[in-house]
Amino acid sequence: MDWQGQKLVEQVMQILLLISGVVAVVVGYATESFRTMMLIYAGGVVLATLITVPNWPFYNNHPLKWLDPSEAEKHPKPQVVAVASKKKFSKK
Amino acid sequence: MHSFGYRANALLTFAVTALAFICAIASLSDKFSNQNPSAEIQILYIKRFKSYGNDEVSLTLDINADLQSLFTWNTKQVFAFVAAEYETPKNSLNQVSLWDVIIPDKEHAKFRIQTSNKYRFIDQGHNLRGKEFNLTLHWHVMPKTGKMFADKIVMPGYSLPDAYK
Numbered sequence: 001m002d003w004q005g006q007k008l009v010e011q012v013m014q015i016l017l018l019i020s021g022v023v024a025v026v027v028g029y030a031t032e033s034f035r036t037m038m039l040i041y042a043g044g045v046v047l048a049t050l051i052t053v054p055n056w057p058f059y060n061n062h063p064l065k066w067l068d069p070s071e072a073e074k075h076p077k078p079q080v081v082a083v084a085s086k087k088k089f090s091k092k
Numbered sequence: 093m094h095s096f097g098y099r100a101n102a103l104l105t106f107a108v109t110a111l112a113f114i115c116a117i118a119s120l121s122d123k124f125s126n127q128n129p130s131a132e133i134q135i136l137y138i139k140r141f142k143s144y145g146n147d148e149v150s151l152t153l154d155i156n157a158d159l160q161s162l163f164t165w166n167t168k169q170v171f172a173f174v175a176a177e178y179e180t181p182k183n184s185l186n187q188v189s190l191w192d193v194i195i196p197d198k199e200h201a202k203f204r205i206q207t208s209n210k211y212r213f214i215d216q217g218h219n220l221r222g223k224e225f226n227l228t229l230h231w232h233v234m235p236k237t238g239k240m241f242a243d244k245i246v247m248p249g250y251s252l253p254d255a256y257k
Binding site for chain 2: 001006007009010013014017018021024025028029032033034037041045048049052053054055
């Protein structure tokens with residue numbers, strides 16, 4: 001799962017659970033049935049699990065593009081300087 | 093959100109938190125139901141009134157109660173009991189449970205029953221002759237989620253005969 005997919009999956013999960021919770025309370029209260037409320041919410045949780053927990057292909061539409069290894073050879077890392085006070089700069 | 097286990101954990105945590113809120117809302121909704129239970133109890137006759145070391149009374153009650161308004165969508169069951177309550181020189185309040193019932197649903201919450209006392213009505217001592225007492229219908233409402241609560245209806249003005257029989 002790529003970065004965009006992870007952001008999307010978190011939002012989808014929260015929205016699905018909140019909607020199923022609200023629907024469950026409203027329907028349960030309207031029909032005066034605690035059981036209906038729990039069944040609707042359980043259905044919502046199962047649906048959210050199926051949609052968000054497996055790594056579906058549509059969460060991988062924005063793969064990271066890594067640079068080719070040859071690029072790293074063309075731009076070698078700066079040499080680490082032995083002096084402690086200059087270490088900060090070398091890390092850039 | 094990068095792995096299967098992490099997503100499963102996040103979903104479960106959020107789902108259970110939301111479930112706690114749902115239960116809290118269900119419990120809160122009970123506060124907005126208006127409850128007006130009613131009860132009426134008659135003593136049909138006193139079968140026996142003797143002293144075996146302590147005074148004991150056997151009697152037949154006619155209990156007429158309507159507890160339907162106690163039932164909401166969040167009520168699991170209601171426990172109700174009838175107690176005789178009176179004062180003696182030793183104790184400022186004596187409560188003797190005479191009869192009880194577990195009401196499982198709204199359909200059974202309106203009832204009329206003629207019954208002898210289910211539990212023995214025995215005093216601590218010899219204070220029952222000519223005693224004025226209350227019959228009190230207590231009830232405990234057991235909700236599916238939330239706090240259990242209790243209330244009662246006190247019916248005064250009952251009295252026992254002056255002599256044993």
